[in-house]
Amino acid sequence: MAEEKWKKFFEFSSVEGNRTKGQCKLCLKDYKDTRGIYSNFAKHLKRMHSDDFKKMNSGEGEMSTVETPTSTTGKAASVEPTVKEKQDRFMMSITKNLIIKCGLPLCFVEQTAFREFLKDLNVKAAPLSAKKIKRVAIPMFKTLAVQSIRTELNNASYITLTIDGWSDRRCRSYLAFTGHFLDDQMISKTCLIDFIRIKSAHTAINIQHLTEDVLENFNIKEKIFKIVTDNAANMVKAYKFGLFGTEEVDALENENNQSSDPSSEQIECDGKFLSMHYEKRINETALFE
Secondary structure (H helix, E strand, O other), X not given: OHHHHHOOOEEEXXXXXOEEEEEEOOOOOXXXXXXXXXXXXXXXXXXXXXXXXXXXXXXXXXXXXXXXXXXXXXXXXXXXXXXXXXXXXXXXXXXXXXXXXXXXXXXXXXXXXXXXXXXHHOOOOOOOOHHHHHHHHHHHHHHHHHHHHHHHHHHOOOEEEEEEEEEOOOOXXXXXXXXXXXXXXXXXXXXXXXXXXXXXXXXXXHHHHHHHXXXXXXXXXXXXXXXXXXXXXXXXXXXXXXXXXXXXXXXXXXXXXOOOOXXXXXXXXXXXXXXXXXXXXXXXXXXXO
């Protein structure tokens, strides 16, 4: 079958509709095509891995099987990777082990000392650029990480979010979403769900909309149990309403309508009177001072 021929180069999985996704085993890139059609995969193999593509003979409408080199003893010999494949694997290893795991900056690969080290290690090693790692290698690892996070979140029954905003040295603002949940083995898990740039005003409504977009993107809106933030006024206001269940919102509205009752203890917050139930909600979200 044609699919068996391509499985030597791609890891296939089904997606919505009559579509098939294939991840290249050589460079970890993802491609999609109609089920039973392999034109997109063939184009990728021809452009990026020409030597492997040449090993496949052209047939009528589809590619033939890959010829496996054999030694004089009759045993299958391993295919020697091309120079480009070695360079791609070398780049992925540097990105994974130095840039990501060791936390080194991207400009590290462009420093003269590091390039001299590469020459001593391998005279034929091609110099790396920060731009290529940023545009090629890091998105590949991000795709794999997001897929793993989605799988973990889909298996979780309830999720508690920790949401915090901060600014970098250039005064650019970001919002981080961290999920906490228990897996099937009742082991506590924590993962960074998303990390997004805030380009609009830091109002409560904008923060709430960003949160809803993240929850809908990962399909976990119905699984949220609690949201923990600091005690900033916009953060408290953003999550006080909108993400609670319908019954809980109705209860809050009833208490608001009964605020004139003298038996209801009230406090002053931002110039308005809120019931003690609202104060309890604020205290639940005010984890960080």
